[in-house]
Amino acid sequence: MNGMYLKGDASGNNAEYNKSDDDGWTVGLNWKGAEAAEKGTWGLFANYYDQGAQTYLAHTTDAESFVGEGFKGYGVGANYTVAKNIVATVAYYDTESKSKNEVDGKKSEAKIIWTDLTFTF
Numbered sequence: 001m002n003g004m005y006l007k008g009d010a011s012g013n014n015a016e017y018n019k020s021d022d023d024g025w026t027v028g029l030n031w032k033g034a035e036a037a038e039k040g041t042w043g044l045f046a047n048y049y050d051q052g053a054q055t056y057l058a059h060t061t062d063a064e065s066f067v068g069e070g071f072k073g074y075g076v077g078a079n080y081t082v083a084k085n086i087v088a089t090v091a092y093y094d095t096e097s098k099s100k101n102e103v104d105g106k107k108s109e110a111k112i113i114w115t116d117l118t119f120t121f
């Protein structure tokens with residue numbers, strides 16, 4: 001289990017950005033985890049995000065993070081070692097921006113399925 005509280009300060013930036021949310025948090029759960037050196041190992045993970053625009057510059061998640069707006073949502077996934085030093089991962093992310101769109105007054109949303117295959121040497 002993991003968690004994090006974030007606090008941002010954009011006082012040196014323009015006035016419009018200063019109006020954005022300046023705090024946020026994340027929580028996550030991990031079960032086991034694929035170990036690259038051992039074929040057949042696997043793991044599961046789940047994370048929830050509620051982050052203001054001032055708490056990140058370039059988010060490290062594979063989800064849509066709506067840079068400059070902040071976002072909230074979740075991600076779930078699994079990883080599996082298919083052969084020694086080859087780990088496959090699949091994840092699903094469902095996020096939405098914290099700001100409303102100026103065109104239609106709705107929040108932007110994104111649903112992403114992400115896969116990768118990692119080779120280690």
